[in-house]
Amino acid sequence: MTAAIAPSSLIDYRALIEPTRVNSRLYHDPKIFEQELERIWYRSWVYVGHVSEVPNRNDYVTKSIGPTPVLLVHDRTGQISLLLNKCPHRGNQLCAYREGNRSTFTCPYHSWTFSNTGELAGYAYADGYEGSDKSKFALGRVPRIGIYRGFVFGSFATEGPSIEEYLGGAKASIDQLLANSPEGELELTAGFLQHRTKANWKFMLENETDGYHPAFVHSSVFQVTDSGIGKLYGPQSTALTRDFGNGHTEFDLRPEWRRLDKPLAWFGTTEERLPDYAKAMQASYGPERARQIMIDGSPHVMIFPNLFIAEIQLFVLQPIAVDETIQHVTALQFKGTPDFNRRLRQQTMGSVGPAGLLLADDTEMYERNHRGALINDPEWLTLSRGIHRERRDENDYLVGHSTDEVPQRGIWRHYAQLMAV
Amino acid sequence: MTNRQEILTAQPRAARAGELLGHVEQFLFLEARLQDTHAYDEWEALWTDDAIYWVPANGATDPETRMSIIYDNRSRIRVRINQLKTGRHHTQTPRSELARIVSNVELLNRVGDEIDVRANVFIFEDSLRGETMWAARNEYRLRMQGDDFKMVRKKVSLVNSHKPIFTLSFLV
Numbered sequence: 001m002t003a004a005i006a007p008s009s010l011i012d013y014r015a016l017i018e019p020t021r022v023n024s025r026l027y028h029d030p031k032i033f034e035q036e037l038e039r040i041w042y043r044s045w046v047y048v049g050h051v052s053e054v055p056n057r058n059d060y061v062t063k064s065i066g067p068t069p070v071l072l073v074h075d076r077t078g079q080i081s082l083l084l085n086k087c088p089h090r091g092n093q094l095c096a097y098r099e100g101n102r103s104t105f106t107c108p109y110h111s112w113t114f115s116n117t118g119e120l121a122g123y124a125y126a127d128g129y130e131g132s133d134k135s136k137f138a139l140g141r142v143p144r145i146g147i148y149r150g151f152v153f154g155s156f157a158t159e160g161p162s163i164e165e166y167l168g169g170a171k172a173s174i175d176q177l178l179a180n181s182p183e184g185e186l187e188l189t190a191g192f193l194q195h196r197t198k199a200n201w202k203f204m205l206e207n208e209t210d211g212y213h214p215a216f217v218h219s220s221v222f223q224v225t226d227s228g229i230g231k232l233y234g235p236q237s238t239a240l241t242r243d244f245g246n247g248h249t250e251f252d253l254r255p256e257w258r259r260l261d262k263p264l265a266w267f268g269t270t271e272e273r274l275p276d277y278a279k280a281m282q283a284s285y286g287p288e289r290a291r292q293i294m295i296d297g298s299p300h301v302m303i304f305p306n307l308f309i310a311e312i313q314l315f316v317l318q319p320i321a322v323d324e325t326i327q328h329v330t331a332l333q334f335k336g337t338p339d340f341n342r343r344l345r346q347q348t349m350g351s352v353g354p355a356g357l358l359l360a361d362d363t364e365m366y367e368r369n370h371r372g373a374l375i376n377d378p379e380w381l382t383l384s385r386g387i388h389r390e391r392r393d394e395n396d397y398l399v400g401h402s403t404d405e406v407p408q409r410g411i412w413r414h415y416a417q418l419m420a421v
Numbered sequence: 422m423t424n425r426q427e428i429l430t431a432q433p434r435a436a437r438a439g440e441l442l443g444h445v446e447q448f449l450f451l452e453a454r455l456q457d458t459h460a461y462d463e464w465e466a467l468w469t470d471d472a473i474y475w476v477p478a479n480g481a482t483d484p485e486t487r488m489s490i491i492y493d494n495r496s497r498i499r500v501r502i503n504q505l506k507t508g509r510h511h512t513q514t515p516r517s518e519l520a521r522i523v524s525n526v527e528l529l530n531r532v533g534d535e536i537d538v539r540a541n542v543f544i545f546e547d548s549l550r551g552e553t554m555w556a557a558r559n560e561y562r563l564r565m566q567g568d569d570f571k572m573v574r575k576k577v578s579l580v581n582s583h584k585p586i587f588t589l590s591f592l593v
Contacts, residue, residue, distance in 0.1 A: 195588070
């Protein structure tokens with residue numbers, strides 16, 4: 001394509017991304033957004049959904065990869081697949097519903113009918129297609145699908161690293177998450193809130209593991225609730241920021257929880273207050289291991305580019321335009337723990353989504369970030385915090401103080417690799 | 422729950438109870454004014470101790486099993502108000518400029534000292550982000566206390582609750 005090599009689209013990303021600062025243009029240039037779609041969203045592994053959202057054969061739910069809608073389907077043969085919501089005849093949107101259960105999809109325009117495995121099952125008035133090969137008219141699909149412990153990722157690249165290679169160190173965070181279920185499984189059954197945000201997606205990506213902002217952005221919440229969370233983000237905190245590589249980053253609170261040494265303190269509660277859950281955990285893991293899991297709690301990990309697990313919530317970032325992103329968010333629900341799940345929903349509803357006590361303020365910052373980025377002077381934004389004290393941990397990942405910008409530097413290193421081609 | 426019978430009978434009953442309808446409307450207009458002017462303490466005082474403040478997401482799914490935009494009991498209403506009063510709830514610093522219209526007020530049901538009411542609400546918000554219009558079908562359960570009312574329950578069904586929506590940090 002000539003457009004791809006036109007001089008106007010040659011952007012020197014190495015000149016826009018330095019080790020401790022990035023150029024504002026990366027957040028607001030529509031050409032850069034177009035290239036991100038091409039080089040990140042439509043090439044890399046991207047989180048799509050969870051198998052528990054389509055538990056039964058023929059269940060489907062509408063998800064997305066970047067701005068493109070994708071049908072996550074548990075098809076008639078029992079396979080999980082990712083179909084594109086476009087009739088191959090004249091391009092009509094095939095399915096208009098967000099979720100449902102059906103073994104076929106019929107296009108409302110000329111009634112072409114497709115199996116939920118993607119094959120064309122039949123034309124209307126088939127005599128007009130005499131001699132043509134039906135197999136040429138299958139639905140588009142995301143060519144590669146990778147499932148790690150129920151988390152479904154898709155990639156539009158036909159070749160590349162496996163999902164396990166891609167996740168790398170972040171796999172351990174997903175394992176840590178699932179250990180909080182007595183059955184080792186997650187059920188995303190509470191439905192998603194959709195928070196529309198007038199800001200570039202990378203402000204969210206960077207903020208999810210930013211331990212520097214909570215003391216300031218969320219001080220109003222810390223003041224009016226007696227949660228001890230505020231202290232975890234101060235200068236005295238022993239929590240760590242971590243760069244797993246491949247753009248995956250973590251805010252690791254375990255040092256703080258281990259210092260406290262109280263099961264379920266991470267959730268602001270005790271075993272006595274969640275007796276059924278504590279009992280189920282002990283039965284599944286044995287008393288010692290159950291105690292350690294309940295001390296360590298759930299992770300706070302941002303899996304590049306769009307899956308954020310925030311202890312008790314799961315966020316999916318969906319870029320719509322250079323200046324618009326949707327934050328999809330739901331409460332994590334662990335299999336086999338109704339008493340715990342109810343509290344998880346209640347806390348999630350209070351803190352996230354358009355009216356959440358925490359996320360309304362984060363989102364206000366994202367939108368102000370974006371307006372600031374549009375101003376040209378100063379043109380560089382600084383990510384140098386803690387550069388003098390970052391170090392390697394026992395697994396050779398870069399770690400820093402809880403308020404340091406280790407994760408943000410890691411994200412941009414990975415971004416530069418993907419974009420500077 | 423509203424069934425068809427209730428819908429058909431609500432109007433004659435409301436007409437007979439014209440005076441009550443007038444009182445209810447005045448109460449809803451007062452609530453709207455307190456919200457529009459960010460009169461937080463006065464608005465909080467409208468609620469009963471057993472209050473539920475509910476803004477569903479994705480249509481009216483069960484708030485006990487599915488996510489809602491807001492599903493506050495009385496103590497969480499207080500936390501929400503207290504956060505607004507800190508002056509450091511950034512999304513409302515500066516505050517949204519608001520004007521709302523409350524209309525199509527219908528009295529649905531009266532059981533003992535409680536009345537079920539429905540109304541449509543249209544809100545214009547101006548904030549740092551820009552101008553946003555909100556539309557909702559509201560349902561209230563009001564408890565009569567002498568000549569006055571308290572809110573036992575308020576359900577705000579945004580017409581676009583199944584779509585992505587902007588931050589909703591003013592009192593809706």
